[in-house]
């Protein structure tokens with residue numbers, strides 16, 4: 026890719042010219058044969074990104090739609106929400122808002138979910154499902170998803186509902202190998218597409234349980250999504266331009282290779298960490314929990330993180346400020362999606378100059 030990226034938000038992330046161009050193609054009837062064939066060709070490729078032999082389903086709507094739908098469809102009564110930041114807390118809020126009996130385990134912001142703590146909680150009480158956010162975008166923390174899933178599976182028959190919104194496409198996510206039940210991700214993060222679509226898997230186990238849950242709604246019924254998907258389409262009129270972009274971006278991702286993509290993100294994370302160590306900038310997240318796709322930092326003493334964000338914007342560069350409770354005290358660099366090492370190097374030079382100017 027020859028495009029230079031100056032956009033490092035932890036979502037939405039930079040969208041390539043090719044993906045943007047794809048969205049300008051003419052409309053087609055979403056129940057027409059050509060669209061059905063096109064949709065089926067996407068259905069063949071998407072599972073390779075989600076690492077499943079099952080379905081890779083597309084929903085028109087942002088990630089929160091499928092977070093809510095997963096609870097409505099898969100939880101008859103009791104759910105355990107693992108909370109270590111703003112988005113995992115959102116899942117707890119959603120669970121309560123749809124009338125489920127929701128318990129939460131609070132891990133400190135900046136820390137990963139601890140599988141042993143989850144194990145102990147599951148010994149005490151039976152749940153229909155456990156929700157976990159793989160990568161807390163609010164704090165730049167990546168939890169050990171494979172270990173958390175193993176703990177849940179060994180201690181209970183709870184379904185494992187996973188938000189991989191800011192990790193899918195940028196870090197290993199193994200839906201089948203880790204035996205996950207629902208794996209969902211909005212497309213605007215490491216998949217490097219515009220916001221508006223969510224992709225997800227639904228295990229057979231989850232589908233069987235969902236079939237027994239009453240009142241799954243229409244727009245929130247994951248079984249309805251799955252059945253329509255298998256026919257070669259969506260439950261309602263899909264966001265067709267976004268599906269065109271997904272088509273192009275799927276080819277780009279699979280041409281790069283998922284393992285190569287994860288390795289690129291890991292190299293970006295390591296470069297960011299080395300830069301921070303060199304400048305004496307502290308991470309806000311724990312050392313054993315750092316995300317491969319977003320780094321969350323405390324600014325140098327006496328510097329307002331918003332000043333760094335603002336001065337970068339004046340120079341034409343975008344990074345993220347803090348989020349939620351950490352809004353006033355942190356800044357975040359999203360090194361995800363199509364970002365290359367040369368882009369990151371150039372960004373870090375800009376931040377160095379800004380910090381040196383502030384120090385003068």
Ligand SMILES: Cc1ncc(COP(=O)(O)O)c(C=O)c1O
Pocket residue numbers: 036087088089090112158160161162163188189190191211
């Ligand atoms: C980890 C995580 N989960 C959920 C969401 C919510 O996503 P959306 O705004 O696509 O509904 C976000 C958004 O940033 C996120 O980072």
